Amino acid sequence: QAPADPAQRFPGVGRAATPAEVKAWDIDVRPDFKGLPKGSGSVAKGQDVWEAKCASCHGVFGESNEVFAPLVGGTTEEDIKNGRVANLRRADYPGRTTLMKLAHVSTLWDYINRAMPWNAPKSLSVEEVYAVTGYLLHLGGIVPADFTLGDANIAEVQQRLPNRKGMSTAHAMWPGAELGGARAPDVQAQACMKDCPVEPKVASMLPDFARDAHGNLADQNRLVGPQRGARTVQAAAK
Amino acid sequence: QAPADPAQRFPGVGRAATPAEVKAWDIDVRPDFKGLPKGSGSVAKGQDVWEAKCASCHGVFGESNEVFAPLVGGTTEEDIKNGRVANLRRADYPGRTTLMKLAHVSTLWDYINRAMPWNAPKSLSVEEVYAVTGYLLHLGGIVPADFTLGDANIAEVQQRLPNRKGMSTAHAMWPGAELGGARAPDVQAQACMKDCPVEPKVASMLPDFARDAHGNLADQNRLVGPQRGARTVQAAAK
């Protein structure tokens, strides 16, 4: 009964999107800069935007204030040359900033454009997005203070990202072959059933002072059943 | 690991019920009168119980008041003789009272004992249950006004129930063979697929005046989807 051509199969369902509608919603910017609008913005202007609209959450220098994770820091001139952030290799390095991980400048531009400021997303002009992106790159030492980031030079900036070579898709966790990753999972465990060669010693456990860190577990379990929740908060003395 | 004997398999789960506990809860009375406690109660006492504790809902004569379905009525002397209620054969007879259907007097005793009065179930004494059961049977002409129903004579009363022979288990809707019913379902339809011999004429449909009997159907359907609810109540004029 139904026509085989899916475009014809469901008469009256869906309509063509208008060019203006596509323009209003198709805001993504890809690593190859497809989707990036023409325009530019200076680091100086970016600093104004930052201090007016971003610094309250992320800190004046993008180092984050007391609550938010830092955007900037942890990268070096050396990293910019190598395209690999050395600190990521250090097991003792605390935290990872945005610029330590950023492999595509498009990601930063796209995300600020779509989602920031957090409480007023999509309120920035194209110029402001270029400017504040440039300002963050400047804070990371990737572009100079007198730089103006724009669609014309963004591909060159890409070549200075500290971690532009730090990413990989060589794994088996993408379904399908599109990314050309591995086929076999990296972790290959065997299922031993009897007298397995393990030493069942406890190596990690919550310290006693943290027993109440998640509140009173007695209140987080059902009141009947095979067990109860442990009382981790002492009843207040009368 | 677990012992095969299920009584041993789950150590610490469950305990023996005490005789007093079984007595407190094992209140059912079977058609063979297993479970019926010793005792008796007169029709006269039953009338007192009825008028004090039942009539407010079921009507003074068990004919029901304006809201409740009638318990008594529709049976005859003839029915008592035959053990079949003739009115049940009549397609035009309106409604079916409890006594028209009752096949086992145990059912009535058991139900009043466990569930009535509706707002105070299990509040009647054994004597009161006998008495009010007898009173209802009396209203149905099954026992005389001076009767005292008791465990000693209830089996004889059973033999006078108007519909004691009106019930059947000869059907295929009991899972298992315990009731000795039929194996094959009574309704045997075939699945015709093409040009089936039917006349698709509408024979029954809600009349227009009943369109609003279930309220405004527009308010009973989701606000999106392939369809809406029909507006069956006109918006009030401003």
Add this chain to the structure above:
Amino acid sequence: ATAPVALAQKAVGEGEAAILELPEHTRGLGQPVVTDGYGKPSKYEANVQRRQSPGLTQTRQASVSFAPLQSLFGIVTPSGLHFERHHQGWWDIDPSQHRLMVNGMVKTPKVFTMDEIMRLPSQSRFHFIECGANTGMEWGNVAVPTVQYSHGMLSCSEFTGVPLITLLEMAGADLKNGKFLLAEGADGSSMTRTIPMSLVRSGEVLVAYGQNGEMLRPENGYPLRLVVPGVQGVSWVKYLRRIEVGDQPYGSKDEVLHYVDLMPDGTHRQYTSIQECKSVVTTPSGGQVLLDKGFYSISGLAWSGRGKIRHVDVSVDGGRNWRRARLQGPVMDKCLTRFSIDWAWDGKPAIVQSRATDETGYVQPTYRQLREVRGSRSIYHNNAIQSWLVQENGEVRNVQLA
């Protein structure tokens, strides 16, 4: 009558405001996590509620509320919309005080706490539950406008509990001579029903505490109810307090006075427990209005108390011609099965029906076939094929055919 709601998308010019003017939620910050530790549906879903049928019952504690089948998807019934049937009102019982007794033909009568029952090996299974009186108002003629009222004493959940046979074995039940069970509730009605031992022996009957991942809802028997797959809901005794093993059926009110089937010869069938094979189209269904001509996916539910659904056929011409519908897997035993089929509505009157066949080969009957055997004066076990008339104006009406 009602004009068809014309909601086909209009010509949009440069574009729709809903797209061109970014909505507030695209330009703002939303609500935080755990606004509700236990969440609830969207405010736009307020029409999707269980409902009473006006005038059907004399009281609201011995009554029923119907699930809004016209608005449901798939097979799981959200527990908040599960149909209700109470005989003496519902209760929210303290589970720490609830007890289950097993007595009768057993070596040792036993008492179990909820703690103990929940320690035993459990099973979780998807099953439908249907009241024996579902569609009961329609035996003689059309009486209600929508599928909520005609078929809404039907729900389907993932139930979790202990196979009753485990408890019987623990009490040392005489499974040879103990051919019948009595199940009894703890509420005022202390609902009692004779339970088929065959379903207990097969392990199918569960003493259940879980429903759709959480505990039973109070309206559905919290903290304990019997689950008797394929059997009408009244046997799924709520607030379960006692199981007795016996050698005769118990003749309780709701199996010999009610939930009995009046036959044309004036006899009543007692202990008619199985819910026979049945189906109903829920989309589109009575009281709805199609928005437009064109493509529709007809969709509905099929179930059988005797096992799995084998297939469902759908007719749009009142039963003259039928096409086989798609069944959504997994097709489970004594469980709702969702079916669907494509349909292009040409705007002319159409009569939509579905007909299910279960794995025993039983075919859902037409009203004519059903009434030929059972007459039309019964209340229970109406499993006839449902007809929906789609009128030219798009409104769907509940109809019965000649």
Add this chain to the structure above:
Amino acid sequence: ATAPVALAQKAVGEGEAAILELPEHTRGLGQPVVTDGYGKPSKYEANVQRRQSPGLTQTRQASVSFAPLQSLFGIVTPSGLHFERHHQGWWDIDPSQHRLMVNGMVKTPKVFTMDEIMRLPSQSRFHFIECGANTGMEWGNVAVPTVQYSHGMLSCSEFTGVPLITLLEMAGADLKNGKFLLAEGADGSSMTRTIPMSLVRSGEVLVAYGQNGEMLRPENGYPLRLVVPGVQGVSWVKYLRRIEVGDQPYGSKDEVLHYVDLMPDGTHRQYTSIQECKSVVTTPSGGQVLLDKGFYSISGLAWSGRGKIRHVDVSVDGGRNWRRARLQGPVMDKCLTRFSIDWAWDGKPAIVQSRATDETGYVQPTYRQLREVRGSRSIYHNNAIQSWLVQENGEVRNVQLA
């Protein structure tokens, strides 16, 4: 520490008051039907809530709440307890104003209303959804006390929606060169993720509006979200407004800056989408106290983003010896599977673990095996075997072994 709660039934003398003194609900009239048109759990279930982990996130709108796995049965997660993960808060969007756009490498970019999407042929399937960061706090060491916090970014529902491939075909998508899809939400974050075309072509990816029989909950993307079976939750874009067909991955923040796996050599793996085979014992589990020695039914959940669960093994001695658990059917593709096994606790310390194997033969690793390859600095995709130490006092502790 905590003394074991001694709740084994005491000697009862003549009998317990809970039985001998009939409770109020056995002697009274209960509540009427439709006290709630949309019902809610018993008041005695108030402890069963989704919860935040204190200090885990800096804000409550870019945060997570965890499902109380320790209190759930079977496989269905009640929608009110479904875990939450928002990046810019949740919204209750008017579905009549919501639109879905399909653009990019298509013949005709298209706009669909909810009315239209809900008219198309739909599928209903049970699938788990797990956040890629589930168990993420535990990569380096034990950080949280209970399974709610360690594994509670996991839920499972029956989802209903239209296969995305249907909409792509309607737009005339170039399925040969269009190897990647972008999915984009309508909320402030306008969450974007690159979606694997292989799962779209197989028909697995749904544009879903239904969840457990009703519409999606607002917290979970009402009225429309993508369902990407087997793939981490962040790809299941909520408030879905747009699908773009392209020939390259999109490099969005939450696939190349977050939800990336830090390897020991300092590189990050991007686009790690599949949730690999994993399991966890939920009963008993961390923070619980066993009431008594004796019989227990160990029970938990297993799942795999690569297909069905083949089997689950359980150890009570920290991994030296294992027994095969029972799997509760139906075992479904990319869906939670409930397992259970009998256990008689002798009162001595015991370490309870479960290990799942999926139908590809992949075996869930120990922490040692996982860390050998991935190190311990990552956040995402921790699918290591979970260990619960049952102490002599009955208290269960979250532990990691040497």
